[in-house]
Amino acid sequence: MNKMLVAVFDTEATAFEGLSALRDLHKDGEVSLYATTVLVKDKDGKIAVRRVDEEGPAGTAVGFLTGGLIGLLAGPVGLPIGAAIGGLTGLLFDLDRSGISVTFVDEVSKALVPGKAAVIVDMDESWTTPVDTRLHKCGAAVFRRLRSEIIEDQVNREAAAFQADLKRLDEELKQAGAENKAAIQKDIDAVKKQLSATQNQAKARLDEAKAEMEAKLKALQDQAKGANDRARARIDRRIADVKADFAVRSKKLNQAWGLTKEALAA
Numbered sequence: 001m002n003k004m005l006v007a008v009f010d011t012e013a014t015a016f017e018g019l020s021a022l023r024d025l026h027k028d029g030e031v032s033l034y035a036t037t038v039l040v041k042d043k044d045g046k047i048a049v050r051r052v053d054e055e056g057p058a059g060t061a062v063g064f065l066t067g068g069l070i071g072l073l074a075g076p077v078g079l080p081i082g083a084a085i086g087g088l089t090g091l092l093f094d095l096d097r098s099g100i101s102v103t104f105v106d107e108v109s110k111a112l113v114p115g116k117a118a119v120i121v122d123m124d125e126s127w128t129t130p131v132d133t134r135l136h137k138c139g140a141a142v143f144r145r146l147r148s149e150i151i152e153d154q155v156n157r158e159a160a161a162f163q164a165d166l167k168r169l170d171e172e173l174k175q176a177g178a179e180n181k182a183a184i185q186k187d188i189d190a191v192k193k194q195l196s197a198t199q200n201q202a203k204a205r206l207d208e209a210k211a212e213m214e215a216k217l218k219a220l221q222d223q224a225k226g227a228n229d230r231a232r233a234r235i236d237r238r239i240a241d242v243k244a245d246f247a248v249r250s251k252k253l254n255q256a257w258g259l260t261k262e263a264l265a266a
Contacts, residue, residue, distance in 0.1 A: 002147045002245060004065055004104070005121045005131070007140040008111040012040050012050065014138045015117035019051075021134040022121060029231025031131060032124040032223055032238050034216050035062040039070070040117045050117070061147065061212070062122045065105075104145045111141045122147075124238045152209075152252040155202050159256040162195045163263040170266070192264060199260035206253040213246040 009015040015038055026033045038051040047070050112118050119140075125131055128144070135142050169191060173184045217239060224235045 001126075002122070002124050002241070003144045004061065004147060005119075005123055005142065005144040006065075006108045007119045007121075007135050007142050008108065009117050009119070009138060009140050010115075012038075012117045014140070015040070015119050016051075018135050018138045018140050019119050021138065022119070022123075022131070025130055025134065026223065029223065029227050029234050030125070032220055032235065034122045034124075034219055036122075037062050037066045037120040038117065039066065039112075039120065041112055041114055043114050045114045062120055066120055104143065108143050111143070124241070126234055126237070151205060152249050152256075155198060155205060156252050156256045156259075158198050159195070159202070159259040159263075162191055162198060163259050166191045166195065166263050166266070195260045195263050199257055199264070202253045202257040202260065206250060206257070209246060209249045209253070213242055216242050 007015075007018050009018055019036060019038060022031065022033060022036070025031045033053075036051070036053045037049060039047055040050050041047050049066065049070075108118070132142055166188065169184055169188045173181060173188065176184055220235050220239050220242065224232050227235060
C-alpha cells in the first residue's frame with residue numbers, strides 16, 4: 001500500500017540511523033522506498049532540509065509534503081494550523097496533490113518540536129511491523145497515512161459543478177429579457193474560463209500522475225533485480241498496485257476532462 005510516512009526523532013543522528021534502517025528494509029524487499037527527505041528543526045525553531053533522495057517524478061509527493069510541512073510550521077509559534085488556512089491556500093493545494101490532508105501535518109507538527117528531526121518517506125509496505133520495529137529502536141514517533149485521491153476527486157467535482165452552472169446559465173440566457181442578457185453572458189464567460197482552467201488542471205495532473213507511476217515502476221523493477229523469490233513476490237504485488245492506483249486516478253481525471261470538453265463544446 002502506498003503511504004506517506006513521517007518518523008520524528010530526538011536528534012539528527014538518530015534520524016539518519018532511522019533512514020539507514022529503512023534502506024535496509026528496502027534492500028530486503030520488506031518495503032519499497034520511492035523518495036525520502038530528512039528535516040531538522042533547530043532549537044530556535046528553524047527548519048532545514050538535510051537530505052533529499054529522489055527529486056524526479058517519484059519524489060513529487062514527498063516534495064509537496066515537505067514544502068507544506070515547512071510552510072505550515074513556519075507560521076507564528078502557537079498559532080493553530082486551522083487558523084492559518086486562509087493565507088496558505090497554495091500550500092494546502094500542494095498537500096492535496098501529495099494525497100495527504102492538513103490534519104496529518106498538524107499531528108506531525110506537534111511532535112516535531114525544536115531540537116528534533118524527521119524523515120519523510122513515500123513508500124509501499126505490506127505490513128507495518130518491520131518498519132515500526134526498526135524505527136522504534138531509534139526512538140522514533142511514527143506517523144503514516146495512506147495516500148488518497150484528494151486532488152482527483154476535487155477536479156472531478158469542480159468539472160461537474162461548472163458544467164451544471166453553464167447549463168443553468170444557458171437556460172437563463174434563453175429566457176432572459178434584453179436588459180439581463182449582457183450580465184448573464186458575462187457569467188457564462190466566467191464559467192467557461194473556469195471550465196477551461198479545470199480542463200488544463202485535469203490534463204496536467206494526469207501527466208504528473210503518469211510520470212510518477214512510470215518512475216515508481218522503474219524503482220520497483222530495479223529493486224526486484226537480485227531479490228529472492230519471497231521479496232520479488234512482494235515487489236510484484238506492489239507493481240500491480242501502482243498500476244491499479246494509476247488506473248483509478250486516470251479514470252477520474254479523464255472523466256473530468258471529458259465533462260469540461262463536453263460543456264465547452266455545447
